[in-house]
Amino acid sequence: MSSLWPRIEPLLARVEKPARYIGMERGAQTPVHRPQNVSWLLVYPDTYEIGLPNQGLQILYEILNERVDAAAERAYAPWIDLEVELRARGLPLFSVDTHRAAADFDVIAFNLSAELVFTNVLNLVDLAGVPVRNEDRNATHPIVLAGGHCAFNPEPLAGYVDAFVIGEGEEVVGEITEVVGAWPRAGRVDREALLHELATIPGVYVPAMYDVDYDGAFIREVRPRYADVPERVDKRTVADLGEWPYPKNQLVPLVEVVHDRLNVEVFRGCTRGCRFCQAGMITRPVRERPEEQVRTMVREGLRRTGYDEVALTSLSTADFSGIDRVVADLVTDQEGTGGVSLSLPSLRVDAFTVGLASEIQKVRRTGLTFAPEAGTWRMRQVINKLITEDDLYAAVDAAYSQGWRRVKLYFLTGLPTEVDEDTIGIADLAKHVVDIGKQYSKQASCTVSVGGFVPKPHTPFQWFGQNGVQELRRKIGLLRDATKGTRAQVKWHDAQATYAEGIASRGDRRIGRVIERVWRAGGMFQEWSEHFDLARWLDAMAAEGLDPDWYVTRHRHHDEILPWDHITAGLHKDFLWNDWQASLQAHGLPDCRWTPCYDCGVCTDYALEHVVASPVAPAGGSQGTGQDLSAGGSAPVRFLGRVGTGS
Amino acid sequence: MKGGALFPVRLRYTKRGKVRWISHRDVARAFERALRIEQLPLAFTEGFSPRPKVSFGLALPTGYESDAEYLDLELVSEVDLDTLPAAISDALPSGIDVIGASALDERAPALMDVVTSTEWVVTVVASDGSPLARGALTSTVDDALQMPVLDTTRHRKGREVVEDVRPVISRIDVHRDVEGNDTSCTMELRTQPRSAKPGDVLAAIASATAISGGLAEAGVLRTHQWIERDGARLEPHCADTRPRVLVARDLNKGTPDVRRDHDTGTLAGVAHAAGGTGPEQGN
Structure with a gap:
């Protein structure tokens, strides 16, 4: 239980960025470890700079430390230089708060926000001194837990992680604490009994409690091993975000990290229904934070952290009902204080958004980013990102005319039904955007960022056969040729990494051994291009006798049991299938907040409702509805009269 | 220094313990946040991206500790220099403690240039x-x-x-x-x-x-x-600082710790850091 600091500190002079390992952030908790407390090590399986800002991890860190029966610390993946030093001396993974050994904790909980971190998860369990495969662990070992978006297909890690949390963790971490806390008192001998009990907590999936039968390459059946273990694990959802104003003490790191600013989450969920977007599908329904709470969290957060930037985060921040009022108030609040800047990531594409942006950014208008995602209207109907060319050009015109010089556009390629005309369409849009810019400035430029599409579980595209490496490269080549000699600059994501992500994202239990082989072959930090090598993945697939194309580029059938069918985000499989069929017909589906319910299943099955602060669509919010509802119209949602308008 | 009257202040601070692993740049960012947390009346640079007028002395290599780090900052109104060190220290990471604040001459040369x-x-x-x-x-x-x-x-x-x-x-x-x-x-x-x-x-x-x-x-x-000047050696908190009467409290013990600078005849508002060697006057 003692601190490893005296043994770790002498190593820090030899490694890059030693401050990654010291903790000491403003907002860091002082965990009190008592024998009767359940101790949690919350691990982000990538570098400190990537992991520290993760809001999910910070929220659970606070909630657990507020409990009298729990204590939580944090750890991040040590960079390769420190890991070599640690392993050379037999030192384990440690927490950054009090530098305790990872294996001294009762629970080691991983945040899974991307599939390519899976090999790091195995590596960190191993570095902790805990057996990598869950079947090799005994009563002396910590429980290895995982949560986050990638837990919605837990099967690739089913042989490695003891239990997964599906959905939002605010409430369930307390329930897990109680079960784990009762375990030592029961003699701490029967690990199976503990796992069995964890499996009865709603939202907790324990893979060892389920048997999977195959029929050739296909799954025949996934069967719970006990009568009290649910056949399907439903996600957890916090009904009212207003009851969870976390993080209350956002961590302020001493070194620069990504998203290095105050982050205030304004809502969860998204009902725009973009068919490629797993986050939008699995976090339904929309739950807005009360406007007044947003103001308070911003005001107090800035005071406490000393940050001079705040971001209002969500999947589509311009859709927040009170966005224009909140922005106006924040801008007024901050006048004359030496400049606090406000950023709104994930903005939708329209002139209203640019209006908001210009309200915020009075000076230094350099770059503005939009995500039309696809190059033609037909393609955007397929993916249900219902932005018209007029929407985009109006937004871009507004941006350039108000002084922005650089516009960045995000696109996906390798989408269902995509033909070369759609790919070239990206170039056409970009060229037109540059032309608009030239009317306002000689320096106007446009960057096009293209990612290869990876179909994700629990989305309408979960049946779609992903484009292979050659096909994605061909399309990127087409796009580069089509933009040659223009002021549109194309950047793209490595098609090989996209392919490996495809293996992991829709993998089944058999992919676990592939991940283990990739890790054992040295494949860590797979999100980092300098450490990624597709050959390791293909070799591992071959060694396991698995066909990578069967997992990646194959279209799935209607009747096929998908590896994650026993996990649910509340979306009916029929709804997803019908939406998939509609997409193939290029039928768009407007935002369900402002149109009749499509019965996706989430609200009805979970007795939840969209929680919004206003009964009408947000100002200027025509996008995704096909009609301007901002002047009125009724919303098929429960309207919480939180802003004094009554319901 | 344009605009109205400014109140330049020189701070002496420590960097001790775990925090020694952060870089000079990280220290600067920690100070910027601490100054905002304490809502000091900072003077800002002009232009599109106003920055608080703070200038640091010689960089301390990452991994080294110090009892003698300095920075100069400019305020637009006077503040109580007795309570300033403790207030800023509260908002800084543990191990970085402001142990002295002195009013600086308006035309004091930059720390980087004068430390010998x-x-x-x-x-x-x-x-x-x-x-x-x-x-x-x-x-x-x-x-x-x-x-x-x-x-x-x-x-x-x-x-x-x-x-x-x-x-x-x-x-x-x-x-x-x-x-x-x-x-x-x-x-x-x-x-x-x-x-x-x-x-x-x-x-x-x-x-x-x-x-x-x-x-x-x-x-x-x-x-x-x-700072070697005219044959004398001065710590920066005694050089180019304005005479004033003040009693600096020992931050850790709360006892008065008045030190007379024999070279300048002024009292320097400096207190001991825990475990550190106390500030001394050069002779």
Whole structure:
């Protein structure tokens, strides 16, 4: 239980960025470890700079430390230089708060926000001194837990992680604490009994409690091993975000990290229904934070952290009902204080958004980013990102005319039904955007960022056969040729990494051994291009006798049991299938907040409702509805009269 | 300094313990946030991206500790310099403590330009981390200081550069523990026209004298920065600062700790850091 600091500190002079390992952030908790407390090590399986800002991890860190029966610390993946030093001396993974050994904790909980971190998860369990495969662990070992978006297909890690949390963790971490806390008192001998009990907590999936039968390459059946273990694990959802104003003490790191600013989450969920977007599908329904709470969290957060930037985060921040009022108030609040800047990531594409942006950014208008995602209207109907060319050009015109010089556009390629005309369409849009810019400035430029599409579980595209490496490269080549000699600059994501992500994202239990082989072959930090090598993945697939194309580029059938069918985000499989069929017909589906319910299943099955602060669509919010509802119209949602308008 | 009257202030601070692993740039960012948290009446630069007017002294290499770091900042109105150190320290990471604040002359030259030397206490061990033999460091340092040139190889912008650190060394005093073993030394190193890190000086001495077992730093603490002017040596909190009457409280004990600067006749608002060597006046 003692601190490893005296043994770790002498190593820090030899490694890059030693401050990654010291903790000491403003907002860091002082965990009190008592024998009767359940101790949690919350691990982000990538570098400190990537992991520290993760809001999910910070929220659970606070909630657990507020409990009298729990204590939580944090750890991040040590960079390769420190890991070599640690392993050379037999030192384990440690927490950054009090530098305790990872294996001294009762629970080691991983945040899974991307599939390519899976090999790091195995590596960190191993570095902790805990057996990598869950079947090799005994009563002396910590429980290895995982949560986050990638837990919605837990099967690739089913042989490695003891239990997964599906959905939002605010409430369930307390329930897990109680079960784990009762375990030592029961003699701490029967690990199976503990796992069995964890499996009865709603939202907790324990893979060892389920048997999977195959029929050739296909799954025949996934069967719970006990009568009290649910056949399907439903996600957890916090009904009212207003009851969870976390993080209350956002961590302020001493070194620069990504998203290095105050982050205030304004809502969860998204009902725009973009068919490629797993986050939008699995976090339904929309739950807005009360406007007044947003103001308070911003005001107090800035005071406490000393940050001079705040971001209002969500999947589509311009859709927040009170966005224009909140922005106006924040801008007024901050006048004359030496400049606090406000950023709104994930903005939708329209002139209203640019209006908001210009309200915020009075000076230094350099770059503005939009995500039309696809190059033609037909393609955007397929993916249900219902932005018209007029929407985009109006937004871009507004941006350039108000002084922005650089516009960045995000696109996906390798989408269902995509033909070369759609790919070239990206170039056409970009060229037109540059032309608009030239009317306002000689320096106007446009960057096009293209990612290869990876179909994700629990989305309408979960049946779609992903484009292979050659096909994605061909399309990127087409796009580069089509933009040659223009002021549109194309950047793209490595098609090989996209392919490996495809293996992991829709993998089944058999992919676990592939991940283990990739890790054992040295494949860590797979999100980092300098450490990624597709050959390791293909070799591992071959060694396991698995066909990578069967997992990646194959279209799935209607009747096929998908590896994650026993996990649910509340979306009916029929709804997803019908939406998939509609997409193939290029039928768009407007935002369900402002149109009749499509019965996706989430609200009805979970007795939840969209929680919004206003009964009408947000100002200027025509996008995704096909009609301007901002002047009125009724919303098929429960309207919480939180802003004094009554319901 | 345009605009209305400004109130420049010089702060002395420490960097002790775990926090020594953050970089100079990180320290600067921590101060910027602390100054905002304490809502000090900061003066800002003009232009599109206004920054608070804060200027730091010589960078302390990452991993080294210090009791003598300095920064100058400009305020638009006067603040109570007695309570300022504790207030800012509250908002800083533990180990970085502001231990003194003095009102600065409006036309004070930049810290970077006026500091002429820095003083360090370096704990020295053999390359493998074992203690040095009795008298080993004393004789090695004596030999080295007789040499006209002390070359060391440094990595600069991805290239290896050979530099002579002999001109940088002002003095080196070796210290022994109660059993007579050489354990550490005090180094005073010039900063003008260029400086060297204590670690580079140690490496140069080890390589020039070919001492068996080599030399390595096991802990480095900056104890002073000196401004040599008109034959006197001043710590920066005594140089270019305005006379004022003040009693600085010892931050840790809460007892008065008045120190008279014999050179300038002013009282410097400086208190001890926990475990640190107290500030001293140069003579």
